[in-house]
Amino acid sequence: MDKLDHYLDQICRSIGGPKSLRQHVRQELREHLLDAAAEHRAAGMSEEGALDRAMADFGGPEEVRLGLEETHGHRLLPVVIDKAMQWKERTMRAKWLWVTWANLAMAVVIVLNVIWLTFANIYLVPKFQKLTRVGMIDAAILEDAGVTWMASFLEALSNAVGRYTTWLLLAAMVVCGLFEWRVRSENKSFIRLSVWGTAAVVLMVFGILTAGSLVIPYQLAAPPIGRLARPFALQQLASIDTSLAAMDQALAKKNWGAVQEQANQASQAVDKLVAAAPAIYSLTPRQGPPNLQELRAELQTANGYLAEAQQAAQEKDERRVESAVRRFRELYGPVTKTATKP
């Protein structure tokens, strides 16, 4: 009768309406199938064979269910549960695929973490330590509450990676080998996955701590570094002004070599400004144009006229030099004017 109940369950469980209706429908279908089976038994069939035949004559459960649902509607929850069960069966069949995928994903995470930690310890940590030594990152910042552990952490990690990497890798390989060799549990794939996961989490924690220890002190040190930008910018402007004055004098004396030399020095000073965004930014007004990008573009254009002045000086073409310098001043003048604003 289990078979009959299962068959009736498949037909009736998702029929809409009140529970009493489902019970009535179920009983009615059950009586029909018992009548049909009894007739087949009377014709000489075995009990099981008679029931199978009765169900086969009655039709597939899906077909009957759909017919009844057309009349009575259907319940949403059993449909969702059925779909979930079907999905579960399908996914269980592809268990190996999911486990392999999960192992691969974990392996990728571990490899990426190892690459990051190696790169940070070989390239970034020494640079960070050098910046601290030369005072670009103020050592006093690293003594602030909440930051003190960062420098210690980076140093400890750097030492550990330098000294124990080989041993750690060997130990990991031995543990993996022993696990594959000795463990015979039916949950072996899940144990392996959980070990991979734990390793990935540990490495990720180290990776995040390393990144934080590198970035946070630098962020704290950035404002004092930024304050150096304006003196640097003013220094470059002064250098340009000096070169322009010297260029005027050299031009009056038709000293073409000196003109080229001063144009070159002014051009180098402009290049330094253009390359240092914080310095240009320190020259922009707090409100209104020009902004950083506009000022940088103006300086780059102006620098083109200095190059033209150098070329003209080489060709000893006084008018072209004067014209190029005038155009340079037209663009450069507003920069100086902006810079002198409070």
Add this chain to the structure above:
Amino acid sequence: MDTELLKGTLSLLILSLLSRKPMYGYEIAATVHRDTDGAFTWREGSLYPSLHKLEADGLIVGEWEEKETGRKRRYYHVTKKGRAALKEKVQSWMELCRGVNRILEKSDGQA
């Protein structure tokens, strides 16, 4: 017999059979099988959606009856509305048969 053709006439057959006497589902199926000498090859389960639809439309009424054996059966009988519907369906069926037969007679021997 074509099951699609049977589906279209199932409600007519049910109403017609129930107009003889109240019957339960298995009895209807067995009667159809017996009276047609097994000409209708159909899934018996398809009978119940039609029965329930007719009941929902008020053309038949089902009532449970308990037998001496302890088995319960749901007997259906035709309502007044069902008898009127049967009359209409029989008339439509006759017209359909006449029309189809005329076509078939005229096409006789050309198939």
